[in-house]
Amino acid sequence: xxxxxxxGGIGGARFLRGLKAALGIDSPVPEExxxxxxxxxxxxxxDITLFGLRICPDLDTVMYTLGGGIDEERGWGxxxxxxxxxxxxxxxxxxxxWFGLGDRDTAxxxxxxxxxxxxxxxxxxxxxxxxRWRPGVRLLxxxxxxVETHVVVEEDGRRRAIHFQEWWIRHRAAVPAQSIxxxxxxxxxxxxxxxxxxxxxxxxxxxxxNPVVSVGSVLGIPGIREALAAKTVVGVSPIIGGAxxxxxxxxxxxxxxxxxxxxxxxxxxxxxxxxxxxxxxADAGTEVEGIEVRSRPLYMSDLRTTEAIARAALDLGxxxxxxxxxxx
Amino acid sequence: xxxxxxxGGIGGARFLRGLKAALGIDSPVPEExxxxxxxxxxxxxxDITLFGLRICPDLDTVMYTLGGGIDEERGWGxxxxxxxxxxxxxxxxxxxxWFGLGDRDTAxxxxxxxxxxxxxxxxxxxxxxxxRWRPGVRLLxxxxxxVETHVVVEEDGRRRAIHFQEWWIRHRAAVPAQSIxxxxxxxxxxxxxxxxxxxxxxxxxxxxxNPVVSVGSVLGIPGIREALAAKTVVGVSPIIGGAxxxxxxxxxxxxxxxxxxxxxxxxxxxxxxxxxxxxxxADAGTEVEGIEVRSRPLYMSDLRTTEAIARAALDLGxxxxxxxxxxx
Numbered sequence: 221x222x223x224x225x226x227x228g229g230i231g232g233a234r235f236l237r238g239l240k241a242a243l244g245i246d247s248p249v250p251e252e253x254x255x256x257x258x259x260x261x262x263x264x265x266x267d268i269t270l271f272g273l274r275i276c277p278d279l280d281t282v283m284y285t286l287g288g289g290i291d292e293e294r295g296w297g298x299x300x301x302x303x304x305x306x307x308x309x310x311x312x313x314x315x316x317x318w319f320g321l322g323d324r325d326t327a328x329x330x331x332x333x334x335x336x337x338x339x340x341x342x343x344x345x346x347x348x349x350x351x352r353w354r355p356g357v358r359l360l361x362x363x364x365x366x367v368e369t370h371v372v373v374e375e376d377g378r379r380r381a382i383h384f385q386e387w388w389i390r391h392r393a394a395v396p397a398q399s400i401x402x403x404x405x406x407x408x409x410x411x412x413x414x415x416x417x418x419x420x421x422x423x424x425x426x427x428x429x430n431p432v433v434s435v436g437s438v439l440g441i442p443g444i445r446e447a448l449a450a451k452t453v454v455g456v457s458p459i460i461g462g463a464x465x466x467x468x469x470x471x472x473x474x475x476x477x478x479x480x481x482x483x484x485x486x487x488x489x490x491x492x493x494x495x496x497x498x499x500x501x502a503d504a505g506t507e508v509e510g511i512e513v514r515s516r517p518l519y520m521s522d523l524r525t526t527e528a529i530a531r532a533a534l535d536l537g538x539x540x541x542x543x544x545x546x547x548x
Numbered sequence: 549x550x551x552x553x554x555x556g557g558i559g560g561a562r563f564l565r566g567l568k569a570a571l572g573i574d575s576p577v578p579e580e581x582x583x584x585x586x587x588x589x590x591x592x593x594x595d596i597t598l599f600g601l602r603i604c605p606d607l608d609t610v611m612y613t614l615g616g617g618i619d620e621e622r623g624w625g626x627x628x629x630x631x632x633x634x635x636x637x638x639x640x641x642x643x644x645x646w647f648g649l650g651d652r653d654t655a656x657x658x659x660x661x662x663x664x665x666x667x668x669x670x671x672x673x674x675x676x677x678x679x680r681w682r683p684g685v686r687l688l689x690x691x692x693x694x695v696e697t698h699v700v701v702e703e704d705g706r707r708r709a710i711h712f713q714e715w716w717i718r719h720r721a722a723v724p725a726q727s728i729x730x731x732x733x734x735x736x737x738x739x740x741x742x743x744x745x746x747x748x749x750x751x752x753x754x755x756x757x758n759p760v761v762s763v764g765s766v767l768g769i770p771g772i773r774e775a776l777a778a779k780t781v782v783g784v785s786p787i788i789g790g791a792x793x794x795x796x797x798x799x800x801x802x803x804x805x806x807x808x809x810x811x812x813x814x815x816x817x818x819x820x821x822x823x824x825x826x827x828x829x830a831d832a833g834t835e836v837e838g839i840e841v842r843s844r845p846l847y848m849s850d851l852r853t854t855e856a857i858a859r860a861a862l863d864l865g866x867x868x869x870x871x872x873x874x875x876x
Contacts, residue, residue: 271658272600272665302632308655311682314662323651327636330599332643337600352640 221256221534225422226362226448227280228263228434229516231458231466232521233266233285233501235427236260236525240286240356242534248287248354258357259417261444263429264342265362265369265402265437268385270319271309271495273329274336277385278434279346279361280328287353289324295466298324318390343411360417362438365408369433370535371475372398384433393468397475410447419446423537425530426455426494428465428518431485432472445493452541454496455489456531457482461502482506496536497530512540549584549862552749554776555689556591556606556762558623559786559794559848561613563755564588566854568614568684570862576615576682586685587745589772591757592670593690593697593730593765596713598647599637601657603666605713606762607674607689608656615681617652623794626652627817646718671739688745690766693736697761699803712761725803728760729864733768738775746775751865753858754783754822756793756846759813760800773821780869782824782861783817785810788846789830810834814841824864826857840868 221243225236236258240246241255250257263278277296284290288420291299300320310317321329328349335345341364350359369384373395381401387393418424429435439445459482464470470480478488482499483506491510499506504515514536520526549571553564568574571584578585580872591606605624612618612626619627629650638645649657656677657686661779669692678687697712701723709729715721728870746752757763767773792798798808806816810827811834819838827834842864848854 272662273658302630302651304630304651305633305655305658308652309658312655312659312677314655314659323630323632324636326654327633327640330601330633330637331640331642334600349640441631 221422222242222420222425223256223258224261224418224448224451225427226261226263226424226435226438226444227282227427227429227436228266229429229467230281230532232278232427232429232434233282233290234295234526235429235456235530236282236286236357237523238528239425239427239519239530239533241523241527242530245356248356250358259421260357260359261362261364261414261417261435261438262346262359263437265367265405265433266384267366267368268383270316270321271314272333273326274333275329276283276332276342276346276361277455278357281323282357282359283350283353283355285344285356286357287350289353296320297322301325317384319385320389340518341412343413349356358413358417360413361382361411362414362441362444363408363411364457365404367402367404367408367437367441369437370401370403371399374398388468393471397471400475401470402437402440405437406442410441410443415443415447418444418451421451423534423541424448424451424453425533426453426489426539428456428520429466430467430469430472431458431489432469432476435489439493440450447491452495452537453493454537455494455498455538456529456533457485457497457499457518459485460500465519483508483513486511497541498533498536512536550748551584551586551752552589552746552752552776553586553755553780554589554591554752554763554766554772555610555755555757556594556765557757557795558609560606560755560757560762561618562623562848562854563757563784563858564610564614564757565588565851566848566856567753567858567861569851569855570858572817576684578684578686587741587749588685588687589690589742589766590674590687591747591765593695593733593761593763594712595694595696596711598644598649599642600661601654602661603657604660604670604674604689607687608653608802610685610687611674611681611683612676614683614685615678617681624648625650629653644714644718647713648717665864669688669740671741686741686745688741689739690742690772691736693738695730695732695736695765695769697728697765698731700729702726712868716796721799725799728803730765730801731766734770736769738769738771743771743775746772746779749779751862751869752776752779752781753861753865754781754817754846756784758792758795758797758800759786759817760797760804763817768820773866777821780823780865781821782865782868783814783822783826784857784861785813785825785827785831785846787813788828793847809838811841814839823868826861826864840864
């Protein structure tokens with residue numbers, strides 16, 4: 221089976237680990253998989269340039285998580301990380317100080333920045349970085365164009381747009397967002413291989429990632445949503461019992477006027493896109509018009525439970541694809 | 549007394565520590581010195597760009613040594629240094645791997661590179677970095693223009709020029725140098741404040757730095773040598789008993805056809821420049837035409853002995869300045 225997964229962040233990366241297990245993908249090199257293969261369309265809207273370094277948090281989280289380099293506790297950044305460079309930059313008075321720039325991570329950003337400066341597109345850079353990490357999936361940036369998620373906030377009666385990372389990390393999403401804007405998205409083109417991978421996919425799975433700034437950013441690149449909608453698409457709800465499983469997705473949903481519930485998120489993603497939707501047992505009984513909703517335990521407490529969730533998504537996908545195929 | 553010291557590298561930085569002590573300079577901020585002040589004209593010929601970072605080894609060695617941040621054992625780089633970024637860059641296959649890029653050091657290079665990219669000249673960047681380190685001297689780059697010392701070597705019958713750092717660190721100066729070239733020096737201008745500081749100086753002291761690539765590079769900037777030569781100049785021999793006190797200055801002297809001896813180095817620097825020359829007791833009896841040579845212990849084994857060497861240089865300078873003044 222060829223699966224496409226639009227993903228970003230910790231939830232997406234952890235789900236992908238379960239999906240690899242469910243598909244029996246244990247080789248570190250995607251090309252060696254003869255039958256099952258995963259292509260990840262990575263969110264780049266969180267990307268930011270700090271200290272002259274181009275930082276791609278979501279691509280790195282997927283790469284490190286699947287490549288065995290992630291800090292399991294934090295969920296982001298490298299295991300055995302130190303923060304000497306960050307502390308020294310602060311000692312020089314450099315701003316900002318709120319970004320968690322690790323020393324190991326710094327090397328990744330230096331390699332990326334050097335390659336970008338040399339003229340390579342982000343897709344080529346990501347492929348080069350994955351040569352080391354061998355995540356076992358094909359990791360494609362959603363676009364090679366610069367797209368950055370900005371958040372409009374109001375402070376002292378004055379509205380201003382700040383980078384998503386500043387809102388998310390510095391303010392812990394506690395400053396209410398007036399709106400969330402994907403700067404540059406309108407003119408961005410899908411990255412090399414993205415539309416091809418979708419066209420060849422047997423199934424699209426939306427992981428329990430932030431529906432607004434992770435999956436939402438990928439869907440915001442012109443051409444991607446339409447291509448995905450033509451496929452059988454099954455999603456895993458990132459909302460359980462009216463709260464995000466992890467992170468602060470509720471603050472993002474508030475900003476776009478969507479209720480923090482499994483059903484409202486599915487409706488927001490849309491019946492034109494979603495064929496099936498897995499919700500937690502706590503949300504059993506959820507109904508969304510035009511979308512097949514199934515309930516089952518959705519907490520990704522370890523690899524075994526995550527694999528079971530992925531299997532359920534694959535099963536529902538196969539079932540719906542058969543129906544869809546039969547209906548076409 | 550206002551002293552100007554053209555300096556580079558470990559020998560120069562350590563001597564400066566003794567000179568500060570001899571002049572009673574213990575304030576970290578040069579401006580607070582009402583009577584005695586040191587201006588260092590720092591060698592930038594060793595500077596190199598690696599991984600997109602602009603690295604100024606000699607300026608940093610002076611800044612860290614006088615500012616209390618140096619690794620005393622190694623003589624270069626930061627105390628309590630780690631090398632995570634370097635190891636990670638190597639893990640990505642980045643070249644070169646021979647440069648000792650420390651994590652703390654990396655932050656210095658990031659700040660410098662960011663400021664240079666923003667359009668600030670190296671002199672302004674160095675001043676900003678010194679705001680943190682407060683070395684107690686005014687540290688001026690010899691030039692704001694890019695000057696890089698390259699070494700012509702012959703390998704397998706083929707001549708090629710490599711950066712001084714590659715020759716010095718990677719090859720440990722063991723590959724014979726055909727010649728040493730200061731690329732860009734001819735068109736370089738002295739940095740802001742350099743000629744003014746020399747004009748106002750009561751005395752110029754040449755520390756026991758590498759006479760070819762440290763002091764020599766500073767002298768190679770058009771205008772600097774002439775300005776220095778108009779002053780009373782006292783030097784401290786970096787050669788004791790026919791060998792460099794530290795480092796591989798002999799390999800550099802070989803390359804320019806100068807014997808590794810205290811007398812030959814003085815003669816190479818020239819009687820037009822040097823008024824006085826301190827040699828070690830091992831070299832007592834050294835005579836150089838037109839230069840007043842004095843012998844005394846020159847090993848900088850600790851701050852006390854280094855201070856005594858600096859005092860001897862100051863005493864000789866005062867004596868010769870009196871004579872020179874009397875003769876003018």
